[in-house]
Amino acid sequence: MNIKEYISSGVVESYVLGLLSAQERFEFEQYCETYPELRAARESFEQAIEKLAMENAVHPPTGIKERILSAIEQKPQTSKIISMEPTTPRKSGFSWLAAASIILFLVAGYFAYTFYNQNKELKKSNEEITAKLNSVDSLLNQRMPLEGDNVTVVNMVALKPNAPSANIYWDTTSASVYMLVKNMPKLASDKQYQLWSLIDSNGLKPTSLGLFDGGQEKVIIKMNNAQKADAFAITIEKRGNTEGPDLGQLQNMGKTKLQ
């Protein structure tokens, strides 16, 4: 990529002003990690905008600061205050009866509706549990070797604050690799995580062990086999990535041998 052309294309200003699409923004942030001159261009436009905005600052109406302070000093309130309008009382025995019957009707309706929804939700969660059980069953049927002398357990060390949390179980005899996902933060829909095996003697040449989606927790995923591995790594890649790893997006790494 020609970074000079990229910088002068207006992308820097669009980024700072918040006019890029999510995809373009992501790209820009990636390039910023690689190209210091891009970061410098961004910083310089940010300063210009900030200067312009500060020079044109207008005093906001008074009292706002106090309102904000009292809002953040209180614990956030989730309930809304509903003001009760005084109504003129009616002098009719019948209206009481009518009101009571309407209330009764509403209450009955409410319960019917709640039970219906609860039933629906129970059915749904029942189905989900069955599906989970089935997938666990099928894994167990493969006699997953999570323990044994020939199984190396690799604890993946987080390298980013929001990195996923996982352990790798690598059976060195059968070369099978299982990943126990403790927690995988959700990703944008066009992104996936990718597991790599790295081999030292190869200049840490990465081999893909497969892509998987974020937003999962406490699941076991069977990955591609690895005959040899000195370390495992997890990166974030575009969905269906067929290229090498984006090391700027390295999330976790774990070595197979203790040193």
Added chain:
Amino acid sequence: MLNEQNNDAFNYLYDHYSGALFTIINQIVPDKDMAGDVLQEVFINIWKKINTYDASKGRLFTWMLNIARNAAIDKIRSKGYRDNQRNQPIVETENSGMSMSSNPTVSDVGLKKVLTTLNEESRKLIDLSYFQGFTHEEIAKMLGIPLGTVKTRIRTAIIQLRTMIQ
């Protein structure tokens, strides 16, 4: 809860930046009181989300500016706001946002002032995308020009803008 240290931090942020942020909000939401409400919401949001601010992605002011701009655009796009506007006497064309000059209550300062030095078309495009938050797709539909053309023209306008600011 605010402890004393946080209180100082909040005071600093507010005293230092509220004016600049108010200007940008007021350029999007012309009614001063309403813009004040948005400013309040913006600072509460800034306060809640301050630990998600990532310095590697830009300056603090840029981050706050974008929160302010988004909140202001959300406001003018909210149903309540649009219903309220409908009840106001219509000053000019129905789609008053299409022309920069149609809104006399917006102060011509800052970025808006810089905009006045651009040609009519660039000005309109920046106004629609930056001050009114329309996507490129929406602008293309609105003006009946191809999406690619909208994208290049906005980029061109932004490059002109940069030379004027820097």
